[in-house]
Each structure stands twice: as C-alpha cells, then as structure tokens.
Amino acid sequence: MFAFCSCASSGVTASSEPDVDNDLDFCDRHVRASLNDLKNEAGYIDYSMMPRNIAAGDTTWHCRKSSPEEWCSGFWPGVLWYAYEATGDSALLTEADRFTLRLDTIINSRPYDHDIGFLIQCSYGNGYRLTRKPEYKEALVNAADSLATxxxxxxxxxxxxxxxxxxxxxxxxxxxxxxxxxxxxxxxxxxxxxxxxxxxxxxxxxxxxxxxxxxxxxxxxxxxxxxxxxxxxxxxxQGLADDSMWARGQAWAIYGYTMVYRETGDTKFLDFAQKVTDVYLDRLPEDKIPYWDFNDPSIPETPRDASAAAIVASALIELSTMVDGEKSVTYLDSAKKMLMSLASDSYRAPDNVPAFLMHSVGNMPAGSEIDYSIIYADYYYIEALNRLKKLETPLLS
Known part of the structure; x- marks a missing residue:
C-alpha cells in the first residue's frame, strides 16, 4: 500500500501552469460518473446516502446516510454546487439542491458536535451563495445558532x-x-x-x-x-504524536485563519495565517503533497495526504490575493504546483474511479481510510480549481 509514497515524483516544472479548464472538465466527468454510480437498479438515487470514500482498488463510492454523526455529509452536496458553478448546468443544480435538502433534519437538532459547520456551510452555504434562496439562508442561520450553543x-x-x-x-x-x-x-x-x-x-x-x-x-x-x-x-x-505536525491539522489552520482575515479584516489574523502557512510550505516534499504527518519517522515510506494538499491549495489561492509582492507570488505559485501534482497520474483518480483524487489519509492512528479517495479531498480540490479559474478570469468573480 505504501509503495506509492516513496516513488511519487513532482510531475511539474518551474514554468508549467495548471490547465484549469481541463482539470474542471475532468471533475465534471467524474461528478456525472458519481451520479450514475449512485443510482440503484431501478435508476433512482437515494438522496440521503452521501459518498464518503473509495478504498484503493475499488471503483465505487462507499456511502453513508446523512446525519449529525456523519461529519462528511455536506461535502458531496458541496461538490455538486461547485460543479454547477463551473458548468452552469441546470441538471447539476437540481442534483445539488436535492442532496442539500436531505440535510434538513440536522439544522434544528441539538448539535452532535462542531461539525455542523462542515455539514451546513459546504451544502446550504454554497447553495445560498449561488442561488440566494431564502430557505437556504434560514438553514444557515438556524445551524449557526445551534453551533453557538x-x-x-x-x-x-x-x-x-x-x-x-x-x-x-x-x-x-x-x-x-x-x-x-x-x-x-x-x-x-x-x-x-x-x-x-x-x-x-x-x-x-x-x-x-x-x-x-x-x-x-x-x-x-x-x-x-x-x-x-x-x-x-x-x-x-489523529496525528502521530502530541508534538508532531499532523498535515491535515496544519491545513485546517492555514485555511481557517485565511478565512478569518477575509471575514474580519483584522491584520493580526493575516499575519498569523502567513506564519502557519510558511512553516508548512518550508517542510513540504518536492511534489508539494505532504506526508500524512510531517514528523513520521517512516518518511518517505509512509502515506501522503492529498486531502491536506487540496485544502491548502484552495487556501493559498485566496491568501495570495491578501498579500503583496514576493509573498503573493510564492503562495500562488505553491498552490499551482500543488494542483499540478494533484492532477498528475500520481494522485488523480483513473477513469474507472468516480472520485477526483487518490491517496488521502483519514485517521492513521485508528487505521481508518488510509490511502483512500475521500470526499473532502474532492471538495477542496474543485473549490481550489474554481477559485483559480476566477482569479485568472476576473469577470467570473
């Protein structure tokens, strides 16, 4: 299982650029393959069942029923919203709406845990951003009130x-x-x-x-x-040790403080976002895809985490617009290199697998979802591509 980890090459050059249109077309094909994969023998979709992961060697989504306990339930509707945003296809809008609405029982429930933010912001949040439906806004506000408790x-x-x-x-x-x-x-x-x-x-x-x-x-x-x-x-x-740098944890910090600066305009958060970013970038391997934990003594014979790379790539595209000069160039260039690696044969899912990306790690200490395709990796990957497309085509913003 780990043979991949030590032999992945960068697959990018200093002068190369992501082919964003091609990468979004790839995502569109795999979204449609996923929708087909989710149909039962009669051709119907159970909209309460959300794609969660695909094990290495498998070719179909393992789905879990949407619920407060299933923290990944909001990512698949979010993928559909981003796919709709990229294509403008009303059929994808319909599917995004149908999957989103199946999360309605979560909104007014007593919060099971903090993940109500992931569940509702990725689904209803993107839906409201793109459609401005009042019922989506109501769901967001009710979920936020619940989270605040x-x-x-x-x-x-x-x-x-x-x-x-x-x-x-x-x-x-x-x-x-x-x-x-x-x-x-x-x-x-x-x-x-x-x-x-x-x-x-x-x-x-x-x-x-x-x-x-x-x-x-x-x-x-x-x-x-x-x-x-x-x-x-x-x-x-979920990391290696109390004093280690768990890759996805650092990715959440980079993304989180970038977002907090966007929402507050307080420069202390921008300064901090750069500090937590720089230590991450300084320790990356050549292809910009982190090992699951930066302090794993088994490196390079240990799994990479494509999900962390996708999260950080998306954050860096936004962070690059918040800083000037060399920092801006560094952050955007790093994001592009991450996306090019994720689009390479080393990380991109093959045509017979409906996910976008391979080689993510869920919970290594628990032995869960190791070297899997995982839905949140796909979510942040297509978000990053959409963000880069808008950055390169300002009229789309």
Whole structure:
C-alpha cells in the first residue's frame, strides 16, 4: 500500500501552469460518473446516502446516510454546487439542491458536535451563495445558532466533541473547528446577529493563543478547564504524536485563519495565517503533497495526504490575493504546483474511479481510510480549481 509514497515524483516544472479548464472538465466527468454510480437498479438515487470514500482498488463510492454523526455529509452536496458553478448546468443544480435538502433534519437538532459547520456551510452555504434562496439562508442561520450553543465563554472556544469531554479531561477544541467559524460569520452578516461574529472572533483569538507551538505548528486538540477556562494542554487524536505536525491539522489552520482575515479584516489574523502557512510550505516534499504527518519517522515510506494538499491549495489561492509582492507570488505559485501534482497520474483518480483524487489519509492512528479517495479531498480540490479559474478570469468573480 505504501509503495506509492516513496516513488511519487513532482510531475511539474518551474514554468508549467495548471490547465484549469481541463482539470474542471475532468471533475465534471467524474461528478456525472458519481451520479450514475449512485443510482440503484431501478435508476433512482437515494438522496440521503452521501459518498464518503473509495478504498484503493475499488471503483465505487462507499456511502453513508446523512446525519449529525456523519461529519462528511455536506461535502458531496458541496461538490455538486461547485460543479454547477463551473458548468452552469441546470441538471447539476437540481442534483445539488436535492442532496442539500436531505440535510434538513440536522439544522434544528441539538448539535452532535462542531461539525455542523462542515455539514451546513459546504451544502446550504454554497447553495445560498449561488442561488440566494431564502430557505437556504434560514438553514444557515438556524445551524449557526445551534453551533453557538457549544461556545464556552470561560474557555473562549467552541466545544468540539461533547462526547469526549471525559476522554480528554476537559473542554476540548480541535483545530478543525476553525473551518466552522465561517458559518458563524456568514450567519452573523446575513441575519444581523453580532453575537455570532463575536463568538467566531473570540474562538479564533483563543485558538491562536493556545493551539500552536512556538514554531507555529498546530496541536490537533487543545484542552481547557470547563469551569475556569484555563488552558490545560495540547495533544493529538489523529496525528502521530502530541508534538508532531499532523498535515491535515496544519491545513485546517492555514485555511481557517485565511478565512478569518477575509471575514474580519483584522491584520493580526493575516499575519498569523502567513506564519502557519510558511512553516508548512518550508517542510513540504518536492511534489508539494505532504506526508500524512510531517514528523513520521517512516518518511518517505509512509502515506501522503492529498486531502491536506487540496485544502491548502484552495487556501493559498485566496491568501495570495491578501498579500503583496514576493509573498503573493510564492503562495500562488505553491498552490499551482500543488494542483499540478494533484492532477498528475500520481494522485488523480483513473477513469474507472468516480472520485477526483487518490491517496488521502483519514485517521492513521485508528487505521481508518488510509490511502483512500475521500470526499473532502474532492471538495477542496474543485473549490481550489474554481477559485483559480476566477482569479485568472476576473469577470467570473
């Protein structure tokens, strides 16, 4: 399984550029293949079943029923929204809407955990951005109100896993939670609810203070005393070790602080986004696709994580527009190289596999989804391509 990891070459040159139109055409073909793959023998789709992963060697999606417990349920509707945005095909709009609406039971439920942001922002959020449907806006606001109930004002962060308070010995916040702040920001703006904005900013500030080591690498989990709010420790749940740089965790930090600067305009977040980005870029292998954990002693005989690369590529395209000069060039060039590697035969799924990308890692310590195609890798990949297309074609923005 790991033979791939040590032999992947960069597949890019300093002067090459991504072929964005070709890459989006590839995504379009695979989205349509996925929709066909999801049909039953009678030709119908169960819209409650969301693509989650494809194991190495398999050629069909393993689906899971949409629910608050299935944190990836929102990514497939999000892929469809991005595919519709790229093509303008009304048939994809219809499918995106149908899958999105099957998440309606999650919106008004007591939050299972922080992932309600991933679930609703990727689906209803993209839907509202592209259609402005009032029912999508209502869903976003209700979901944000639900997410806000996890905020502990003494700790200054949102609780990530209510079910794991005893396991971690306190109020736990994972770096992934930075992405969910976008739901709070957008609901605050759309519904004029400043308390949602304040929660998002406080969470970002507290995370910036306690969730990172002096070199700006991220812990996966920060644990706080739920009564006093005191920071107790940083540790890992999905990384190699408490003091290692788990690739996807650092990717969430890069994406999250880039987004927080966009929503606030506060330059302290822009400065921090650059710091957490630079330490990540400095340690990448030649092809710009990280090993699942930067400190794994088995490197290079250990899996890469294409999902982390897709997340960072998307973030860097946006971050490149927020800085000037050499930094802007560096960030955009790095994003392009990541996308070119992901589009190479080393990482792109073959024609008989309906996913976009191969070689992602879900949870290595748990032995889960290792060297798989995973739906969130596809989501951030097509988001990155759409962002680059808009950057290169300003009239599309």
């Amino acid at each position: 996890l905020f502990n004002p003494k700790a200054g962060t949102l609780l990530s896993w209510p079910r794991n308070i005893d396991m971690f010995g306190g109020h736990n916040t994972i770096i992934d939670n930075m992405i969910n702040l976008e739901l709070l920001f957008h609901a605050a703006a759309e519904a004029h609810r400043p308390y949602l904005y304040d929660i998002a900013v406080k969470h970002a500030e507290t995370t910036m203070k306690h969730h990172f080591r002096p070199d700006y690498t991220s812990y996966h989990v920060a644990v706080y005393d739920p009564e006093s709010g005191e920071f107790l420790r940083g540790c890992t749940h």
